[in-house]
Amino acid sequence: MEHLKPGEWVWAPDVSPSGPVMVYVDLSRQIGVVYRNGVRIAATTVSSGKAGHATPTGVFTILQKDAKHRSSKYNNAPMPYQQRLTWDGVALHAGGLPGYPESHGCVHLPYGFAKELFAITKLGVTVVVEGDAETHVRSSDNSLLVPFDAQGKPVDRTPLSGGEQYRWNPQLSPSGPISIIVSKLDQRIVVLRGGVEIGRSVAQVNDSDPGSHVITLATRDGKPRWIYVGLPGHGDDEGREVDESVINRLRLPRPFYEKVKAQLVPGTTILVTNSRVSEGPLQHLTVIDAIMPTP
Structure with a gap:
């Protein structure tokens, strides 16, 4: 992937013809990767937000799709094969690829790649954005889990109270x-459905690895399996099943575990990160609620 030049991309859908799709964007390397059923099927160069217009990092879901979208903010500019990630304007779409971050916050994709991706995604597909464009942009100082209220304004998350072990609100x-999201720093787990937080819990995460990992629930030989997604820098992990010793590094209240377990289906994604999921500055991770702002 690192050998791709600006505007270049690879698309090999036959490697994994079916299964849930997940998109990963690495701002540090300015590349995007598509996984289906836990297997990488495509890679591309991207261009993310320039200085002053940083692309937010975090876990998003595709909220809207519009193949012929035009911007309501930037002089009716065409944004072909747009896939919205936030209601305030961040999206995946075809756009310029000069080899460095130059957008107003969106993730620009090659036109052909954007068209192919648009054809295989559906609303609710998970998009993970991580990294830092280094000298080009710096991470935002916003809270790490920033939902939007009905007016599209950021609101605070409610942390667990002193004696509260977990919270579960699936009706949201x-x-x-x-x-x-599993935060090694906070020793917390946050569960989102459709981009909306429905639960969080205290946790004990025994993992000294400083990096991030993404695993997805895939189907192999007719059985559900947790599979590593081979993120840039962890390419050797790609497609490998998560073994029991790794799973045992995570401990959480059994009632919460049972509630979460009942919701797991192929395509469920777990992000293990050093970012916070509670208040406090450090490595910033944004998770946007899928609540459409009112006019």
Whole structure:
């Protein structure tokens, strides 16, 4: 992937013809990767937000799709094959690829790649954005889990109280894909459905690895398996099943575990990160609620 030149991309859907799709964007390397059923099927160069317009990092879901979208903010500019990630304007779409971050916050893709990606995704597909464009942009100082209220304004998350072990509110989002964030720094787990937080819990995460990992629930030989997604820098992990010793590094209250377990389906994504999921500055991770702002 690192050998791709600006505007270049690779698309090999036959490697994994079916299964849930996940998109990963690495701002540090300015590349994007597409996985289906836990297997990488495509890679591309991207161009993310320039200085002053940083692309937010975090776990998102595709909220809207519009093949012929035009910007309501930037002089009706065409944004072909747009896939919205936030209601305030961040999206994946075809755009310029000069070899460095130059957008107003969106993730620009090659036109042909954007068209292919548009054809295989559906609303609710998980998109993970991580990294830092280094000298080009710096991470935002916003809170790490920043939902938007009905007016599209950021609001604070409610942390667990002193004696609260976990919280579970599945009625806040009755349907949609499940994404789980495991924070090694905070020793917390947050569960989102359709981009909306439905649960969080205290946890004990015994993992000294400083990096991030993404695993996805895939189907192999007719059985559900947790599979590593081979993120840039962890390419050797790609497609490998998560073994029991790794799973045992995570401990959480059994009632919460049972509630989460009942919701797991192929395509469920887990992001293990050093970012916070509670208040406090450090490595910033944004998770946007899929609540459409009112006019």
